[in-house]
Amino acid sequence: MIVDIHKHFYTEEHTMNEDTLKNESMGRRSFFGKSLLAILGLSVLKHANVLADACPKSAPTGVLVQKEGEGMAKALKYFEDGTKAKASKKYVAGANCAGCKHFVKEKINGGYAPCKLMGNKYVSSCGFCDNFLKV
Numbered sequence: 179m180i181v182d183i184h185k186h187f188y189t190e191e192h193t194m195n196e197d198t199l200k201n202e203s204m205g206r207r208s209f210f211g212k213s214l215l216a217i218l219g220l221s222v223l224k225h226a227n228v229l230a231d232a233c234p235k236s237a238p239t240g241v242l243v244q245k246e247g248e249g250m251a252k253a254l255k256y257f258e259d260g261t262k263a264k265a266s267k268k269y270v271a272g273a274n275c276a277g278c279k280h281f282v283k284e285k286i287n288g289g290y291a292p293c294k295l296m297g298n299k300y301v302s303s304c305g306f307c308d309n310f311l312k313v
């Protein structure tokens with residue numbers, strides 16, 4: 179009889195411990211799984227961000243692209259490569275069209291988007307001009 183009670187408690191306790199351990203183990207696995215996914219997600223986002231930050235190699239086709247030295251670009255000293263505007267007194271280190279209020283991000287196409295000050299002609303996200311206005 180004593181042995182039976184011991185067996186009963188041992189079995190129940192043992193089962194409970196196993197369940198508890200399983201739950202803890204699942205909880206840990208779930209936690210580590212989610213953490214791993216979060217880390218991978220951040221890594222992908224960071225990589226995507228790096229890609230988004232990369233300067234476009236060429237202008238998109240089928241849209242009007244603002245050329246340097248023409249019309250408003252000349253007046254506002256626009257450079258497709260914003261780092262070339264360093265000589266300007268209005269140059270802001272690290273700033274470019276992508277961070278400007280006049281850059282219509284919603285219409286971005288291959289790293290270029292319309293600039294409201296350039297008659298909505300497309301400018302490079304890495305460009306810069308004297309009328310840069312921080313977002």
Ligand code: SF4
Pocket residue numbers: 254256274275276278279280281293294295296301305306307308309310311
């Ligand atoms: S106004 Fe802004 S978006 Fe337009 S060319 Fe100048 S810096 Fe770029």
